[in-house]
Amino acid sequence: MSLVINGVTKIYKEKNALDDIQLTFEKEKIYGLLGRNGAGKSTLLNIISNRAFPSRGSVNLDGEKVTDNEHALDNIYLMSEDNLFPSPLKVKDVFKLSEGFYGNFDWDLANHMIKAFDLDPKLKMRKLSTGYRSIAKLITALSVPCDYIFLDEPVLGLDANHRELFYQFLLETYEERPRTFVLSTHLIEEIANLLEEVIFIDHGKLIKQATVEDILGEGKTLTGPKDLVLAATENLHVLNIDLLGNQATAFVTGDLPAQLPGEIRLGPMNLQSYFVQLTKRNGEAK
Amino acid sequence: MSLVINGVTKIYKEKNALDDIQLTFEKEKIYGLLGRNGAGKSTLLNIISNRAFPSRGSVNLDGEKVTDNEHALDNIYLMSEDNLFPSPLKVKDVFKLSEGFYGNFDWDLANHMIKAFDLDPKLKMRKLSTGYRSIAKLITALSVPCDYIFLDEPVLGLDANHRELFYQFLLETYEERPRTFVLSTHLIEEIANLLEEVIFIDHGKLIKQATVEDILGEGKTLTGPKDLVLAATENLHVLNIDLLGNQATAFVTGDLPAQLPGEIRLGPMNLQSYFVQLTKRNGEAK
Known part of the structure; x- marks a missing residue:
């Protein structure tokens, strides 16, 4: 059924x-x-x-x-x-x-x-x-x-x-x-x-269907000095990057490199953040 | 002003x-x-x-x-x-x-x-x-x-x-x-x-006014076997106790005893949980 x-x-x-x-x-x-x-x-x-x-x-x-x-x-x-x-x-x-x-x-x-x-x-x-x-x-x-x-x-x-x-x-x-x-x-x-x-x-389009487990498993945040975050995420699947002065937070999905610079903090991404980053519109920023 | x-x-x-x-x-x-x-x-x-x-x-x-x-x-x-x-x-x-x-x-x-x-x-x-x-x-x-x-x-x-x-x-x-x-x-x-x-x-009554810092500092959750949680919280300021089978979660504020049984897990209480416990009405449970 x-x-x-x-x-x-x-x-x-x-x-x-x-x-x-x-x-x-x-x-x-x-x-x-x-x-x-x-x-x-x-x-x-x-x-x-x-x-x-x-x-x-x-x-x-x-x-x-x-x-x-x-x-x-x-x-x-x-x-x-x-x-x-x-x-x-x-x-x-x-x-x-x-x-x-x-x-x-x-x-x-x-x-x-x-x-x-x-x-x-x-x-x-x-x-x-x-x-x-x-x-x-x-x-x-x-x-x-x-x-x-x-x-x-x-x-x-x-x-x-x-x-x-x-x-x-x-x-x-x-x-x-x-x-x-x-x-x-x-x-x-x-x-x-x-x-x-x-x-x-x-x-109006279906953009993703997945289990909550998969989404929470694949989403990560990388926070640190802007230059380092931009360099580290260059080849990753980036949903969005928030800039605040010299700091940046990148919202990424998929596999991460085995090594990240020590200045970059790795964090989880919750379902709401994942949604916000996935559906952010061009120009929708302050 | x-x-x-x-x-x-x-x-x-x-x-x-x-x-x-x-x-x-x-x-x-x-x-x-x-x-x-x-x-x-x-x-x-x-x-x-x-x-x-x-x-x-x-x-x-x-x-x-x-x-x-x-x-x-x-x-x-x-x-x-x-x-x-x-x-x-x-x-x-x-x-x-x-x-x-x-x-x-x-x-x-x-x-x-x-x-x-x-x-x-x-x-x-x-x-x-x-x-x-x-x-x-x-x-x-x-x-x-x-x-x-x-x-x-x-x-x-x-x-x-x-x-x-x-x-x-x-x-x-x-x-x-x-x-x-x-x-x-x-x-x-x-x-x-x-x-x-x-x-x-x-x-219709003012029941509490405090800084967010104070509220987050004073609210704690104690989770563990029902008997132990009830005994440990007997002399504490308990907002509410949730029972689930043999387990209990107590929402408490104020000072805790220096020692708690090892089976009891201590957790933070966020602002929304604090509010929910503080304003829960008699009979408002499943």
Whole structure:
């Protein structure tokens, strides 16, 4: 079982919002879908969940095209910033509607989360703060029976305690009932521990897909006197170099030379730094 | 020169949204104002900037009450989630309006930031994404001549690269023209390096004010077998204990005993963990 994005292109106002995306989401894995603002993540998620249509290419679940395919779409859930529910609805009505639509709603989990987050299910969705609206949507997303759950900006407006609580619930429900989760967020460092694989999208293109382990293993920082750092990294794969006076920090991937000058300090690169360096734009510096 | 919050209480629907807040913001310092969702941060910021009135107490700038005091309010700027500008306005018109109101707008800095963030100043505010709307507001906040700048959720919707760029601009403008910045955000760990002092608010009360250095110096984690950790921390100041099977992690502050059992690992506590443990609510656990 897998969800395959098959050469998906989306042309919008004569621009390629998505450009020939080829990608497979395997079953029972947790993915990070990472990209800058405007990179095309939400467009891709909308196409996967049949809220938008590709200009070319297709999305297939177990070989079946998902477009307008109710049977396939029953297995795909997208939590997104857009509010699809009529705003006078109460939180508990949203849960009931979701049960009606997808069946088999996990009320045990939902009630457990309602209590832990101190959410009042009798409140109307539109009365909730940004943070609590996210919480109500997260509870829905974790309680529906779908095998592919996509979470677009899941922790928007959540305070640090609530974010931590959500990450715990996600891991617990994943252990109890493994399914595929795809998290798209700008808070990269916080979710690095949760992810098995990371997909980077930039300017509508898939630019990298790798395990978190591989990325953390291959990324290094070299900091030291500018001349020495520039010389030492000349033949390496350099993502970027930050200059500060006579000092430089180079962000590199791949193998390093066996010997480095003693003045150069070698450091690890975390997932967020890796992302920032990989997707930095020309002229985007101070 | 200083901004003094003098016993400010705000009663809202018969509840104390703020309860006798006593606090001084000194000149030319960078503060973090940290609290859970609903803790009272935005209410306090609205009172400081004359958008709301205290039920009791006052806010004084250099001894002058700020309430409806144009001269004092000229020196206080609040960037907040609420959009105070009429939505058909273009970004550049917002800058011009701010210049008209506060005078001495720093066009050099604004133009530098417009370029670095790749913001189109001819766009209407309401056409911008959440992230770019935050960027337009941040540029305004850093370019006005006020000595007290309050930033409520400054990086909402910004991707990791743009957040990093903003932190760099903040430090640079602070060095060039020192003034007081107060940052209120849920992304605590990212701003820990920027702050000199941190103010924690919970349930409308000031619960702690300290330098970041002191907090990082006093917070420790003790991890090991549950029985040993419970015994070792019995007479310590424990913020919280996380239990996981037979293992426990205790979050403690203050002095530790000279000797700890070898099975207990001692670790540092970062600012975000400190905050999470300090403000954890009863029953807020899985």
